[in-house]
Amino acid sequence: VSARPARRGELEDLLRESAPRALAAVVRRFGDFGDFEDAVQEALIDAARQWPDRGTPESPTGWLIAVASRRLTDRIRADSARRDREVRIAAEPPPGPGAEADDTLALIFICCRPELTPASAIALTLRAVGGLSTAQIAAAFLVPETTMGRRIARAKQTVAAADESFGLPAPAARKERLGAVLRVLYLIFNEGYAASEGAQLARTELSAEAIRLTRIARLALPAEPEVGGLLALMLLTDARRPARTDPAGELVPLDEQDRSLWDAAAIDEGTRTLAEAVAGGAVGPYQLQAAIAAAHDRASRPEDTDWAEILALYGLLEAVTPGPMVALNRAVAAAMANGPEAGLALLDELGPRLEGHHRVHAVRAHLLELAGDEPGAHTEYERAAELTASLPEQRYLTRQAARLASAA
Amino acid sequence: MKFLLLQHYGRVEGDVPPMSQWAPADVDAHIKFQLDLNAELMERGEFVEAQALTGPELAKNVIGNGADMVITDGPFAESKELLAGWRMVDVESEERAIEIAAQASVGPGPNGVPLRQQIEVRQLLGPIEPTE
Numbered sequence: 158v159s160a161r162p163a164r165r166g167e168l169e170d171l172l173r174e175s176a177p178r179a180l181a182a183v184v185r186r187f188g189d190f191g192d193f194e195d196a197v198q199e200a201l202i203d204a205a206r207q208w209p210d211r212g213t214p215e216s217p218t219g220w221l222i223a224v225a226s227r228r229l230t231d232r233i234r235a236d237s238a239r240r241d242r243e244v245r246i247a248a249e250p251p252p253g254p255g256a257e258a259d260d261t262l263a264l265i266f267i268c269c270r271p272e273l274t275p276a277s278a279i280a281l282t283l284r285a286v287g288g289l290s291t292a293q294i295a296a297a298f299l300v301p302e303t304t305m306g307r308r309i310a311r312a313k314q315t316v317a318a319a320d321e322s323f324g325l326p327a328p329a330a331r332k333e334r335l336g337a338v339l340r341v342l343y344l345i346f347n348e349g350y351a352a353s354e355g356a357q358l359a360r361t362e363l364s365a366e367a368i369r370l371t372r373i374a375r376l377a378l379p380a381e382p383e384v385g386g387l388l389a390l391m392l393l394t395d396a397r398r399p400a401r402t403d404p405a406g407e408l409v410p411l412d413e414q415d416r417s418l419w420d421a422a423a424i425d426e427g428t429r430t431l432a433e434a435v436a437g438g439a440v441g442p443y444q445l446q447a448a449i450a451a452a453h454d455r456a457s458r459p460e461d462t463d464w465a466e467i468l469a470l471y472g473l474l475e476a477v478t479p480g481p482m483v484a485l486n487r488a489v490a491a492a493m494a495n496g497p498e499a500g501l502a503l504l505d506e507l508g509p510r511l512e513g514h515h516r517v518h519a520v521r522a523h524l525l526e527l528a529g530d531e532p533g534a535h536t537e538y539e540r541a542a543e544l545t546a547s548l549p550e551q552r553y554l555t556r557q558a559a560r561l562a563s564a565a
Numbered sequence: 566m567k568f569l570l571l572q573h574y575g576r577v578e579g580d581v582p583p584m585s586q587w588a589p590a591d592v593d594a595h596i597k598f599q600l601d602l603n604a605e606l607m608e609r610g611e612f613v614e615a616q617a618l619t620g621p622e623l624a625k626n627v628i629g630n631g632a633d634m635v636i637t638d639g640p641f642a643e644s645k646e647l648l649a650g651w652r653m654v655d656v657e658s659e660e661r662a663i664e665i666a667a668q669a670s671v672g673p674g675p676n677g678v679p680l681r682q683q684i685e686v687r688q689l690l691g692p693i694e695p696t697e
Contacts, residue, residue, distance in 0.1 A: 274657050277610070299567075300613050300655050308610025546566070548690040 168208060171217055172201055176288040179221035181260030184267075185323045194285050194313065200224040201288070258376040261286060263324050265370060268312075269338045270319055277312040278341045279348070284309050287366045297348070297363055325377070335378070339387050339443065342371050346391050350398070364395055375430075385434030386444030392427030393450035396420040407556075408549045412459040424454045445474040464494035481511045489520055497528040515544035519554060526561065535561040567613060567689040568662035570652045570669055574621065575645020576683035581674050585620075591675050598672045606654060606665065617650035653689075662686055 180197045200221045214220040268282040280298075283289045289297075295305035326334045349364030371388045378384050400414035409415075431447045449470045456462040471487035484507050492500025501524050504517065511517045522537035538558035545551050574583070584592060599615070606612035624647055626638035641647060652669065656662050666686050671679035 276655075276657055280610075298655070304607055304610055304612050304655070307608055311608075311610055546688050546690060551690060 168205065168213075171213065172204060173288040175217040175221055176201055177261040177264050177286045178218045179225060180285060181264050181323070182218070182222045183225050184264070185260070196225040196228045197221065199228055258373050259325060261370075261373045262377040265338055265342075265374065266326060266334055267316055267321060267323075269334070269341045270316055270321070271334070271337050272315050272319060273312055275341065275344055277308055277315070278337075279345055280305060280309050281312040281316070282341055282370070283345065283363070283366065286370060289362075289366070293362075335381060335383070338374065339371075339383060342367050342374070343387060343391075343443075345370075346395075350394065361398075364391070364398075367391060368395065380437065382434040382437035382439055383441040383443050385430050385437065386441060386447050389427045389431035389434060389447035390443050390450055392423045392430065393447055393454050396423035396427065396454060402549075406549075408553045410553070411453060416457055419454065424451075427451065427454070440473070440477075442474060442478045445470055445477065449474070462493070464490055468494045481507065481514070482516070485511065485516055485520055489523075492524050492527065497524045500524045501528065513544065515541045515546075515550070515554075517541075518544065519550075522554075522557065531561050566658070566662075567653060567655050567691060568659070569685075569687045569689065570654065570662070570666050571685040571687065572649045572651065572669070572682060573645065573685070574647050574649050577674070578681040581680060587675050591673065591677070594673045594677060599669075602665075602669060602672075603652070606652075611654045611656050611661075611665070613653035613655050615650070615652040618648055621647050659686075659688070662688075 176197060179200065180194060183197060203224055204217070204221060208214070208217075264286050265282060268285055269278045273281065280294055283294050283297075284291060291306050291309060292302050294309075295302040298305065325331065346364050346367035349361055349367060368388070368391050371384065371391060375381075375384045375388050396419050397411075397414065399420065400416065400418040401409060403409050427447065428451055431444065431451055434444050434447075449467055452463055452467050452470065468487065468490040471483065471490050475483045475487055484503070488500045488503035488507065490500075491503050492498075501521070504521055504524065507517070518537045518541035522534045522541060525531075525537060526534035535558055538554050538561065542551050542554035542558060545554060584595070587595075599617075603612060603615050621639075621641040621644050624639050624641050624644070625636050628635055628637050652665075654662060654665055656665070663686055666684040670682050670684050672682065674680040
């Protein structure tokens with residue numbers, strides 16, 4: 158035990174880092190998931206109580222593994238039907254620290270099993286790997302703690318029923334499973350980035366957690382370019398966070414942001430990460446989206462934006478992952494590169510696929526205004542405001558409509 | 566995504582008397598139905614909140630005039646358009662919210678006959694939806 162008691166912030170960081178490693182080691186040893194997550198949580202509570210007074214153990218992870226294993230063994234002893242397993246476990250050597258990034262990523266794979274809905278996978282990942290409490294996750298998603306507890310418990314049952322052996326999936330299955338993992342990590346990031354008032358603090362934490370977990374995934378799978386692509390995308394997007402809302406909490410669109418507020422270190426790291434990913438071969442949608450984010454981040458003034466490059470990247474993205482949202486963004490890029498008429502023509506082509514979605518109307522409003530049709534823009538902004546389910550977007554669109562009201 | 570499922574007094578099929586005139590066993594069965602549905606939603610990790618409102622007799626409509634309060638209407642003996650209560654759910658899709666609404670619609674009325682109540686489904690304004 159070290160002589161120095163841990164300070165509170167340090168302790169939280171340490172526990173958050175150690176928890177998934179300990180959980181992975183315990184799952185590896187006992188070969189199951191549901192109960193063991195509880196045992197590790199209990200061990201974490203013990204640690205939070207004991208370490209500040211008694212000092213931090215030499216090996217925090219080892220301490221957590223030992224305490225969680227002891228609790229589990231007690232539980233298993235109490236369950237006569239599992240006596241056989243106890244005998245087997247007692248004969249095994251104690252778990253070693255293992256390759257830490259691999260273990261954490263293996264846990265993420267378990268938490269992102271394809272049987273789980275996105276909301277369940279997000280909650281389970283944050284709880285089991287992120288080390289967030291059920292109360293914290295519930296607060297971030299503005300639902301009662303009991304509801305979140307049940308959501309997590311059900312997700313654990315699903316995972317237990319799948320009875321997956323612990324470890325990274327075999328290469329054949331890995332590609333598809335990795336897709337699900339990256340999607341969940343990106344959704345966690347977006348939940349954090351789309352901060353709503355009230356839950357803002359908790360949500361900002363979600364973005365940081367998503368970045369942390371994606372970093373770990375990249376360490377474990379350095380040869381998967383899309384993992385690096387996703388990390389780059391997160392860093393390059395998160396870099397703009399300080400400029401994205403004004404002091405009143407209102408959304409500031411990209412072309413009106415104070416770019417001196419952008420996080421230059423995050424942009425640097427994101428750009429480097431992207432370059433490494435792209436050098437790894439196989440270009441995928443996360444790398445392309447990161448490249449688009451990088452093109453925006455490179456421009457120190459909006460008018461310096463290389464829209465021709467962005468338009469080309471959206472063309473590639475649409476080829477890799479066709480979809481109405483990508484097509485919509487390509488229409489914006491076309492308008493910026495070649496004039497509003499080019500964008501409006503693409504929007505018309507898109508027509509029925511997205512009619513009734515607020516973003517189509519918001520984009521059409523923007524392009525009509527650029528083309529000088531203020532009454533048309535006013536009508537489209539109003540329509541977009543009626544259709545959005547997002548409060549900050551609704552405020553923004555209503556303000557745009559009001560600005561053009563005299564023209565209508 | 567979160568949805569409010571709104572239940573109004575009058576929006577039921579056929580001629581159903583106010584609950585105050587139901588047999589006690591029918592009232593109990595209806596309340597049990599609502600509580601069971603809440604428990605089921607809780608179990609599925611979808612429940613956010615459910616509230617029943619006091620009856621029309623206590624309802625008032627108010628419009629301020631900037632200086633003092635002006636009660637323009639109410640109490641109401643019976644108003645079919647008045648809200649009786651709501652449920653808030655956090656679900657994966659609008660389809661799932663509609664499925665829950667359909668389930669809530671068929672709570673038992675007098676003699677256990679399903680009410681087929683019309684449920685209004687409204688999405689909450691939330692944070693920005695991630696684009697995929």
